Amino acid sequence: MENALPVTRRQNFPQWYQTVVDQADLAEESGVRGCMVIKPWGWGIWERIQQQLDRMIKETGHENCYFPLLIPLSYFQKEAEHVDGFAKEMAVVTHHRLKAIDGKLQPDPEAALEEPLVIRPTSETIIGSAMQRWVKSYRDLPVMLNQWANVMRWEMRTRMFLRTAEFLWQEGHTAHAGRDEAMEETMRMLEVYRILAEDVLAMPVVAGEKPPHERFPGADNTFSIEAMMQDGKALQAGTSHYLGTHFAQAQDIRYQDENGGLVHAHTTSWGVSTRLIGGVIMTHGDDDGLQLPPRIAPHQVVIVPMLRDKPEDADVLAYCQDLAKALRQVSAFGEPVRAHVDVRKTKAVNKRWAWVKRGAPIVCEIGPRDVTGGNVSFLRRDALRGEKGMNMQARTREAFLADIAGLLTGIQQSLFDRAKSFLDANITGGIDSLDALTTYFAEAGEEESFRGWVRVAWAKPEGEELARIEQTLKALKLTVRNAPLVQPPSLGSCIFTCRPAVEEIIVGRAY
RNA sequence: CGGAGUGUAGCUUAGCCUGGUAAAGCGCCUGCUUCGGGAGCAGGAGAGCGGAGGUUCGAAUCCUCUCACUCCGACCA
Incomplete structure (x- = not known):
């Protein structure tokens, strides 16, 4: 798909x-x-x-x-x-009035501020x-x-x-x-x-x-x-x-x-x-759009009724509204679950994709069959696709209500775990010289140049020496991100100066 | 702020070179069919071409200026 x-x-x-x-x-x-x-x-x-x-x-x-x-x-004048x-x-505000001059609205030259104001x-x-x-x-x-x-x-x-x-x-x-x-x-x-x-x-x-x-x-x-x-x-x-x-x-x-x-x-x-x-x-985010951690998702559960211009639509809608109401009685992360029924009169599939792209953690699709069976069909945004197409799951209404808090905390956790493994897997250590650093990043080329970050030891130089290092890194499009609070028990020597290192720093490309 | 590029319907684009009074797909609206996983057919509404000026009988097409966006660089807590 x-x-x-x-x-x-x-x-x-x-x-x-x-x-x-x-x-x-x-x-x-x-x-x-x-x-x-x-x-x-x-x-x-x-x-x-x-x-x-x-x-x-x-x-x-x-x-x-x-x-x-x-x-x-003048306030800025004080701290050099x-x-x-x-x-x-x-951005500086210099005037307090507009005036039409030759038919063009412009700052009135006679309304210049004595002291400009900075936004x-x-x-x-x-x-x-x-x-x-x-x-x-x-x-x-x-x-x-x-x-x-x-x-x-x-x-x-x-x-x-x-x-x-x-x-x-x-x-x-x-x-x-x-x-x-x-x-x-x-x-x-x-x-x-x-x-x-x-x-x-x-x-x-x-x-x-x-x-x-x-x-x-x-x-x-x-x-x-x-x-x-x-x-x-x-x-x-x-x-x-x-x-x-x-x-x-x-x-x-x-x-x-x-x-x-x-x-x-x-x-x-x-x-x-x-x-x-x-x-x-x-x-x-992934190639299907945004993925929101449940704790910041405006709607944690979006319910999409499958409306077909048929008499049973009313039942489907009522069932959905009732499900939303029941969900709001449940608490997740210490707050009522945020459930939303998408009643817009567009096709259910289109609504579903819209919510997938927006990153809603759970999207339910409810049709007449769910209503008669007392079931809830739903997708987890963090596990959208299965072996064969969409990974639609189904539970009884009661089971869904009983599980919802767990589902949401599970999604929150799985997003973190996934990102955490990614972070850990892409911080490279063991680079003990400037040459090794240069090679590591230069080898990457341009396009698929995925290199992540490296941890290197340095002597925390200052002044001229630091400026030179900065230039060296800049040539590789790198910057020193920070010196992590959590430091290793022992350090080798500084990869820039060869003196004994005093701390380990994170180096990488940055936004 | 420098380099490159883009701006035509809600979206994606064609048309621009070789000026002649805007076109297609998607989306949208209507009807019929279909109906549990991005449906089909038929009809229909919708833009005056980023903005301003100029050349011309005539400008989306040419010229000038401007604004915004994208990418690269510089700069940047």
């Missing part, structure tokens, strides 16, 4: 990705460069992610708040590194300015904030979900009395992201520290979770930064400690974005 998508992953991965976004009804182009319309199905996924992460953020002691979209340009990092991609690329500066006002005493600390917002970075090259000019995210910002406490917070949120990725998105990741040249502008340490896409490239799926006292110094966030001395606070920031959806697509 033919695949549901016109392009396979093997044929052309980037095009396959675009097709999934389109065919799964996730999002579409908006006509504004780098900005996308997120359609209800795509938004539903984001809502599920948001909801579960929001709970975790609150459970770790943070409060939600909201800061403005527009930030005075930060400005350098973002200057090239900031936030991230909110460290404006939240820092508030912290400066709020933090006076050690008793005011820690400040633990989070906001759900959109941000804008004028990217040169955009890709749906993976790199859009405007994207949605959550950004956490905290201020602490000391380094240890701030670092602890940084690591705590990195772990929250790991759990979100692995348990909720079923997307295995490697958590670790970014090398110096990949740090967030203005950070002392940047940590990331890195996920492996099915083409072997790495996707930075979340970051957590220890900002030291850089921002506190730039913005004068100081407090009086127990001894009456004035000291700078230590700040952190951390975020994940709609990019996660891109990660889910490239982790779980």
Whole structure:
């Protein structure tokens, strides 16, 4: 049987990705460069992610708040590194009025803003300015904030979900009395992201520290979770930064400690974005479209009634509605099962394929025969095809209701296990020299160049030496992803400098 | 931001070189047949060719400018 998508992953991965976004009804182009319309199905996924992460953020002691979209340009002036990092991609608001001049609507030259406003690329500066006002005493600390917002970075090259000019995210910002406490917070949120990725998105990741040249502008340490896409490239799926006292110094966030001395606070920031959806697509998608882990599927069970313009249609519909209702009484992952009856008046087969492409974990097809027999016929999205065609299963209604929670947790687990084996199988060790590394990646050629990642030991060089290594890697289109938190018990020597290694790092191609 | 390419009905495309007033398949609507796994036949609706300007009696076709998208590169938490 033919695949549901016109392009396979093997044929052309980037095009396959675009097709999934389109065919799964996730999002579409908006006509504004780098900005996308997120359609209800795509938004539903984001809502599920948001909801579960929001709970975790609150459970770790943070409060939600909201800061403005527009930030005075002068705020960026204060932190040099930060400005350098973002200057090239900031959108700037310069006028506050339009005027028709020669019949053409344009910014009114007489309505130029005295100080231009920047559309936030991230909110460290404006939240820092508030912290400066709020933090006076050690008793005011820690400040633990989070906001759900959109941000804008004028990217040169955009890709749906993976790199859009405007994207949605959550950004956490905290201020602490000391380094240890701030670092602890940084690591705590990195772990929250790991759990979100692995348990909720079923997307295995490697958590670790970014090398110096990949740090967030203005950070002392940047940590990331890195996920492996099915083409072997790495996707930075979340970051957590220890900002030291850089921002506190730039913005004068100081407090009086127990001894009456004035000291700078230590700040952190951390975020994940709609990019996660891109990660889910490239982790779980197949040649029949998207596959959603049940925990983020807007509908976990979709019921497709087989309607034929016959009198028994009414019975079929009633049976389906009743099944949906019964499913909602069952709980899976600690919540009611999300069941949906697709009552649209199109042919059942077409509806089925639509839901397969959208990635609904379980699709039931109910016809008159199921109704009379009291049965449920269904497909598991993670095991669509069997020996002979579609792998349609059947259970009695009671058995289906009894099994549904197990089916959903089983699908969630099988998606994770599959992705985890893929990740483990494609991280290569045993590369102990630069030559070996070069050979490994150069051999691959262009098209079928599936190489995944490698783990190599290095001496964590800095400055000039690091820059040279970066260039060497760049020639192979490689980057250092991170130094995993989980390190091997012993290391050989650095493959770049031959000095004794201090840690092992992940190297690979990346999005 | 540099290189290459694309933009014609909801989708995929033909037409463009050699200007003459838009075509096909899929989808959609209607009817009949079919009906448990991407049905068949017949009829029908639907675009003025990304946008703006120009050349011309006449432009989807030629010229200029612009916008968007795709791929590669550069850049990028």
